[in-house]
Amino acid sequence: MKSGLHYSLLLVGVVGLFLFTGCHDEDGHYVDRTPPRAPQGVFSVTGDEQVDLYWLENCEPDLAGYRVYWNDEPTGYFHYMATTSNTFYTDTDVSNGMTYYYAVSAFDRSGNESELSEEDVRDTPRPEGFNLVLYDYNGPSSSLSGYDFSSYERQYYASVLTDIYYGYVGGEYVMFAWNPVPEWPTTDIQDAGYRELHELDWAPPDGWADNYKAALIEGHSYYVWTRTDNYAKFYVSHVEPGFVIIDWAYQTDEGNQELMKKLRTVKGDASGDPARFAQTGGTKK
Template sequence: MRRAYLVPGLLAAALVTWACTDDIIGVSYPASPTGLYYVLEPSGDPAAPSGIVLHWNAVNDPALDGYNIYSRGTANESWGLRGTTTSTSFHDEGVPHLQYYVTAVNVDGGESDPSDYVAVDERLRLPAPQSLISISLDGAIHLEWADNAYQSAPDGFDYYRLYSAAYDLDLNLCGSDWVLEGTTVSASFLVAGITNGRPRCFAVSAISIEGFESLWSGLRYDTPRPDGHNVILYTAAADAAQSGFRFFRDLNNDGLVSRTELGLVGAASSGTNDFVLTDVGGTLYLTAQRANDSLQVYGTTPIASLTDIDIAPAGGYTRDQISAVPLWGYVFQMVEGAFYRYGSIRVSAVGPTYVIFDWAYQTDPGNPELSRIAR
């Protein structure tokens, strides 16, 4: 269904003056085109679409030669020929004019009366999507937002556009290298295939069936990070070779993070783990091992998943051992050179001599993002 607003004073204006008679004998005139409508081409700038595509119904005339497209930039300007085509659509590149109409032309040079005209009416633009949130994932970011644009005009809504750009964590500034990540009709989107440890800005806009692009949502930044699931860690007495955990160890000393250097399970006796599992009187504890490592319980209640751990706290870490409790989250702070690095775990099960947990690690030095959600 196409939408339109009637503009007072414009409908009564004559589009063009046409002669009632013609002195050229034998010239016939085709019927006027019908069903004219337009679709704008979004550009990312709501005020400057990249173009407009006009569509109309074909004129059934064996002598038809083509169509003329006319436009004007304001309601007070004269109409001018914008282009010609033999198809039933026309692409006008660049910022579109305000109004358009189409005529049919036959092989004798006869031109029809104008079609009804269409006006590019910005009042059909949808509101900007609200409440953009994100969840950090391994090589991906999950985005969600309120579906207010669709709810404001279900018959006028078409789809959402997702954008991203680089983000400078130190300057708290989004870059200017915005790119289109994709489109969706739902109020969520998974941005996949992005590099862990590299922060990015995100925004979403809503597109109407006419192609009007809304203003952007508020900007959201997030940083993907690697994670792992269902890791089993034992006490040293139960399995000495699998009693310590290291989030990241630069095994080849190249300063880069590779998959084989993440989520390492080893012996507590090595002394190089971020934490080990200890048994004190039948209670299992998480104990920081490396000299500059510390930890804390995340929040005051159990968490549903690892992604519930969003920003690593700035303080409150301890070297004291903390009991491992099923469904609770824990955050680790580790000193690496001049920066802190952060990791998190969610314990899913505790056995007599072992724990099972999921983990996440932020590879961007100094970045506390483990999962970014609404706060």
């Protein structure tokens, strides 16, 4: 009795699985109607006028590729952007300071397309620079000792445009956050320690130096919060009494603390989303 019941349940399960995963056409040929699983682990890496997207590889044997979508809002209609067989994609059709939202779907050789990925992937590209030389403000090149992140230009250290400037003071290498007018909001600086520049993804809300300066150490990275409420970061690749060499990045979107976006959190249950999306786009709730 138990064995017969087991056989019946097994038969029902197999038939149900068969009906769920596909069907036959008029000629009796099996037709696959089962879409792949939505891509998992989608995240972005912020660049200068570009956004790099990455995700985990799907394991379906009939997988054909992935479609990448974007939107200017976290929910609603996502626009088709590209098709790829890779687990990464670089969006170069972006502007620094603008925020973009991304999602990825998978499709198989039968044309079945998955739901959009569930991760809330948001990114705001920002400018960056490398091997910037700032000279000691006490030396003959004081006109090149300061830097204005908003114009990407070196400045005289005491200029009202200057955000930071370098000085060799009392045997120490120092970067000053310049605050020329007492009534203005301040520019702040913070030492992030021995970290690569790409590791500084979000500017912190606190921990800023009380004296608006930071001792410079080769291999250290630093945060800057400008008086215009923009965030920046820089990495010290070399420093000596006469000058310092830094790499930097600056967020042009006012108040946005994003400097290098990485893995984002999952939005939650997407079971209410449509099961399939046309190549022209899809809706994400």
